[in-house]
Amino acid sequence: MTVYLVALGLCAGGGLAGALAPRRHRVWVASLLGVLGCVAALVAAARTLLTGARATYHTAQILPLSGLSLSLDPLGAWFVATSAVVGLATCVYLVGYARHGMASRTALAMFMLFLLTLLAVPVASSVMSFMFFWELMALSSLALILSEQSRHGDARSAAVWYGVMTHVGAASILLGLLIIAAGGGQDFSQLSAQSTMLSPTAKGFAFFLVLLGFASKAGAVPLHVWLPKAHPAAPSPVSALMSSAMVALGVYGIVRVGVDLLHGGSVWWWVVVVLLGVASALYGALHATTSTDVKRLLAYSTIDVLGLVLIGVGAAGALRAVGLTSVAQVAMMASLLLVLAHAGFKGSLFLVAGAVERATATRDLDLLGGLVHAMPVTTLVAALGAASIMAVPTLGGFSSEWLLLEGLLHGLSAASTPTVIVMLLGVVAFALTGGLTAVAFVKFFGIGFLGRARSSGALDATEVPPSMRVAMIMLSALSVVIGLAPGVLVTTLGRAAATGLAIPDVAALGHSTGLVLAHLHGAVAPFELLGGLTVVMIVLAVGARALGSRRARRVDAWACGRDLQTPRMQYTATSFAEPLQRVFADVLRPQADIEVTHAGESRYYEQALLYQSRVADVVESRGYRPVISAALRLGRVARRLHNGNVDRYLALGFVALLVVLVVA
Amino acid sequence: MAVLAILCVSVASTLVAASPWRPWTARVGVVASALILGLGVQLSVATTSAPQWALHHSLRADPLSSFMVVVIGAVSLLATAFTSRTMAQEMATGVTTARYARHYVVLMQVFITCMLVAVLTANLGVLWVSIEATTIATTFLVSHRRTDGAFEASWKYVILCSVGIALAFLGTVLVYYAQLHARGPSHPASLDWTAVMSVAHHLDPNVTRVAFALLVVGYGTKVGLVPMHSWLPDAHSQAPAPVSALMSGVLLSVAFYGLLRFRAVAVAALGPGFPRALLIVVGIVSILLATVMLIGQRDLKRMLAYSSIEHMGLLAIGAAVGSPLAIAAVLLHVLGHGITKAVLFLAVGEVSHVEGTTEISRITALLSRQPALGGIVGFGLLSLVALPPFSLFASELAMARAEVDAGLWWAVAITLGCLGIIFAALVRHARQTLMGARGDAPARALAPAPSPALTALLVGALGVCVALGLSSWPLQSLLLHAAHAVVP
């Protein structure tokens, strides 16, 4: 625990350094302390994960009227590790990025505070401690979203959405936790003991309240609306942290409360979780395919991946509730591994987005292209990230998705009908998501990095500073390691999953590097796959060499014989996604405006034609906007209550007096 | 001793301030407030062991009173620190003359003295008298600017508050009547707190019920609880910023202190049911009203005023629960809200000097144009919506815990729902006023930004809120002691 407290202290120190150190030094000092803090947190988490020992800390001196309680167990340690890894990379990244933005005192201090809360939330173990760090996490990330508000106008609206949704979510979580805590006491261990005495209704009520809050943080459809706004608006290191660490804490919360505090509850709870996951996975993947803003695409893809994670968590909960604990553990392991892998690939992709934005001053895929020539390292990281998220075998995304599918398939043999149905839905969503994700990331990589530059910004791009490159490579490496040798993580993963589900640790035993589910007849050995792939590639390369013609001759593209080839003639991201957008028009509801300017008086000759097409978030426009406008209407009506007439005010009091006299 | 010293300081400063206006007379209040704050802290330490008495048992300080003295001292320190700046600005713009500046300084001291008397008196009747006296002092302070709006506000203020507080007097009289005829041991009939509490268990329930109802409506008027809240937005928006800061920051809480005392009496006589029901209804209705009024609010000062109504509603619900934890949380909330609201009113006062308006739609990009001021307003609002690490978070969470423990989860649910909407409304208003690019707004600055010292004071006050929210030492024991003064 000491190491962990030191980690928190280092992050806090980083924040102070960021706020107080002189301008020239504050970035690197803050980053250094942040890196050290993350390393310490990793050490603490690793120790807990490897030994399975639980460490606790309590003091009444911090946090008035409640005290601070921390408890590090394998489940929490897994999320601490996830946060720490991404934190480590982003701190390194920050050194180079600071010349582009986020160098202000407030931004640095808030960044370190954000990091601290990300490390603290999975360890907080009382209602007060948890809500304190949870809300502090929201506050610091909110401030960070606003740190570039004068440059990005969207940031303000994004911050309002994010702030409101996360606050309402937190209120919901608080109420749920308090209902569990109603017997007195607020430590999670007490809550866990008390909840056995709660009625099933009360438990269910509490669970759905916390689910509302946590699912909103995890970006589950239809509570996701803040996410595609907030992630693009935040500076890239922050988006990386938000997307890969913060969002995962929503999942953590669901497991912690649902299983640890409420002991699993009924199957129906988890059916709802799976349904949320299914909706998120499909909706996120679909929107990712049609987004043209790099970060918006990544944000929707986060919704998609977190949807898969939720499917896993829901499946694990449901299977646990019907008694299939070993399969439940596999599903949980899949979710946890996906969280970590997601931290690797999505973290690196957000860092890539930051690098691209820094180099080209745009995030619009329609204005990018050709970066492969100017930014080779960034392109390589982008390629690995995209491949990993597409679940190309031997990369991180694949290992975890494989585990998830195994869990779902074996869950299909459960005896409970609702469980089987949600497993089936999970499988279907899983399958559909895979194809859509491929479209989205082929678009991301192919349009953004290949081909020819579509704007002067992309044409003049240069590679980013070394620290940024190192950070991106670090996260990429994480995803590659998970992909190639998931077996090395299996023991700790299994322990974390078993603790999370409060079941005996039985399921998966890795053999060397791959994954083997002994009693489930499933196995995957990515290392061997990579070996096979490499052999074929080498054979081909050698063969090509043997056939002569070493160097390829550069010629103009043929393009069916067209003479003039300009960058503007390439497919853009919009046109790339157009067929799919048309297929799913009923869900996406794209809006198109055509504006024709006529030449002179003639109605027949057009001078200019403006075509605009955009895909708005249907959930937002149909679900949230009406509520907001109703609230604003209520506010306008309510203003009439206070119309300035003193007689009315007096009458209010008079009526109150009469009522009180009658009642008393 | 400290009890008497506090009042002496306050009275003396009033007398000194009554001398003809000089720039230094404006500083008298600062010194006095600092002394009061210091003595209040000393008093809190002294009273943790036993209550202190002075002037033949007519003054009495228990931990609750001394805590309130600390709150009064802290907030009035903030408010009086802005006196000379406010006066200088008003004289420069011709709003005020030396004569009215003198009135202002004296009335501020009278106002503070009245509040100190209210919390330090042993007599529940004198408590009423001094709270009523604050009405008179503040009426003139509200109308200080002598504009149509200021007169209208103070007219409404005095009419509404006089009738409301008259009902509180009737309630006090009924308590006295019940005490006169209380069954049980013989006792001297007086409105002395200890005397009332000693027979509280024997008070006639019928009379006490009517009395407490009248007291809730009556003191509720000054607290700003619905339905007698209507004076509050007008008065707060028209008064000079330091006055609004004092009124919103402590006057409401001092009136609430009166309610806390009488609640203890009522609970002893009636059992917890009736007082709890009454306070919860009043509290929830207040929060609901504040919520709907905040959604479409157009003026910064009125926004803060409605937010005070909301926080008073929270206090009422907390008091309704009445467990030691709840009351301790209520008191922490009083302190946190007092400081935060004072900072915000003072900062918004500066905004109105600089921008020439407090209309939300006409102010924009404050953060980029006036970083210090905008930052203070921004962080103040964060504190106001009870985000950690500010102390309001800790107190609201503790209140919620206490409420759910008492089985009032539905009240917490309604409250949290309303708080969510209020958060949305405030964030929306803050977005309009604080954020935006520098170029979005015309570059206008009608007045220079406040001096570094004043800025530092406001920042320091917010820092205190953070410290209170982070560390429980040494306040926690004082809060619990104070809570036990009104919880048997």
Added chain:
Amino acid sequence: MGVTSWYAWASTLLQVAAVAVGGPLLMGLMAKVKARSEGRVGAPVVQPLRDLRKLLGKERLHARHSSVVLALAPMVILASTAMAVAISPLVSTRPLLSTSGDILVIVYLLLTGSAAAALGGLDVATAFGGMGASRAMTIGALAEPALLVAVIAMSIQSRTSNLGGIVSATLAHPDWVLGPSRLLALGALVIVVIAETGRIPVDNPATHLELTMIHEAMVLEYAGPELAVTSLGEAMRLGLLFSLVANLIVPWGIATRPTALALVAGVVFLGLKAAAVALGVALIEVRSAKLRLFRLPELLAGGFVLSVLAVVTGLVAR
């Protein structure tokens, strides 16, 4: 162990070789069938192999603005397909590395190949490359899920996600073959295979008409050895899919025991079964017209629904 080891190696190499040679032959066979049914003589069945040999001898040409991706894409296409072949139960139920992967590996290896092809198309910075990539990915996005779910339907019955396991289980339970779940899955697989291999009515492999091209548009800028590798990759993909469908539906003939004779028999049976599938697909091609691009989703959605129904039926019939 030694015995199984040579057997595993041999069956793997046999599979790869069989598909590498058989894939182009199947394409030639289909072209021949089509030509005959249209009353033409048509090119010999081995024509695709000849084309490959010719292409390998040509000069390497790269479009001016392309990058290393252009050169890598064909290799990735071929390597991923070859890897998928290596772990699939084609000639024997237990090829080497068969435990390294299961249905998900194979589906995602195929997806990797499609993605690589699309990236290659985008890399050349022409309108056609993008168009082909966009269309191919759209079709792929709808077809791959159907493939995955259809195979899952079969894995439910046999309680393993390993393809070899599925085939072995089917051999042990011949009654499954005509079960409703299998029939539905067969329908889905046929649609998927047609879409994945770019045959009519989804795509016309013989066209170079710009508005109708899908796959050809992607590989328009490839020349020489790279075109050869890409084409071989595509042919192997076709071979793999046809054989896989054949083995999953009618597994008999596949080598289950580690003897040389069984392996030879396996190759022969595989060839026959794949040829039969090719014949069937060619007949479909002859009898139907290419669908408009925006009518394709209906077809593919139909395939997906069939596969989901297959899973449901499998669960109910269990």
Added chain:
Amino acid sequence: MSSTYVGTLELAAGAVLLSSVMTLWRRGVGSLVSMLRLQGLALAVVAIDLGAHERDRALLVTGGLVLIVKGLVVPALLRRVARRDPGSRESNPRVNVPSSLVFAAALTVLSYVVGTRIAALAPGVATDLAPLGLATVLVGYFMLVTRRRAVSKIVGLLLVDNGIALMTFLLTSGVPLIVELGSTLDVLLVVVVLQFLMVSMGRHSRTERLTEMKALHD
């Protein structure tokens, strides 16, 4: 128990309520002030009568104070205000006079119900009259709500105050002197403040009817 004491007490207490009802009836500002003076005097009579009966010197002092403040000073102050605007009438009350009287009757019934519950604690000649005080409070409040003119509002406020004072005398023979002093002083000050405000506002704004100001609203 002398019958003069009882008779005087009942008469004076009745006069307090009657005068408050009369204020609802009359419209002229001048007659409002007269009613108020009558009420102040009656109140003083109640206090002195009770004081004399119970030989309570504090109550006698209070009675004298009431006589001076409520019977003389306050009406005089109000008359001065009224004189600034001679002949002004409450021409258009929010609730017209007949309805007001009906309301007053209803309020009296309510205060009877509540008041007897209060009086039940210690039945006696004085205590039994407490409902009259409560009725005065309610009528005064009713006047505050329904009358538009500033002077009428002040009168309503004073009625509320007088009602409370009456209850104080009847129920408890007066609260401790310091509280009584404080409250009386407060009443006086409030009237002064209100008067000051009326005058200042009259000077500052050209609003004809001060109570109809509605500049401050949301």
